[in-house]
Amino acid sequence: DIQMTQSPSSLSASVGDRVTITCRASQSISSYLNWCQQRPGKAPKLLIFAASSLQSGVPSRFSGSGSGTDFTLTISSLQPEDFATYYCQQTYSTPPTFGQGTTVEIK
């Protein structure tokens, strides 16, 4: 199975901050990398697919980049509703695997 490792595991930030989360795959996964957001007590929500494609309805302050083994999720200007846990996920091979998550907390 492909292992996905996110960093950091958690971070504290303020509204308006630029936030960057990284994700590393244990082997090359081309651009088969997705990001989802999970607010407390809620189901996950797809934000970015294929490394850099924005899912319909997702605000443009979210962006993704990377290919191969190293990927980044950027929130350009953090909003109150963005405080949540973010997961990267690979769909290069079965089983699809997730990173351990990055929790974005209010500073």
Next chain:
Amino acid sequence: QVQLVESGGGVVQPGRSLRLSCAASGFTFSSYGMHWVRQAPGKGLEWVAVVSYDKNNKYYADSVKGRFTISRDNSKNTLYLQMNNLRTEDTAVYYCAKDKYSDSGVGLFDYWGQGTLVTVSS
């Protein structure tokens, strides 16, 4: 709009069985691969199983292989997960999730249900 509604969760003793259901609406259910993903309390997301749109292909996580069975009834727009020989480590919220692309089963989830909690405890 797309809706996925899970049901069937509850408290069950180790070794017993439980069947989860996921009622789908708002899309052509028979055209999409469907998955179960779980999340243990306070933990991350773990993919469990997938069934292809035409029921011909099924894959499972090693942790549930031989104990869980995924199935679907395209005439009822419903996904199922039969869970046998449950263990305490199966305690989790179970989500059903839809593949983004038709005829696909890769696990790109564009819609998720709200989840149903399964607690395995004596």
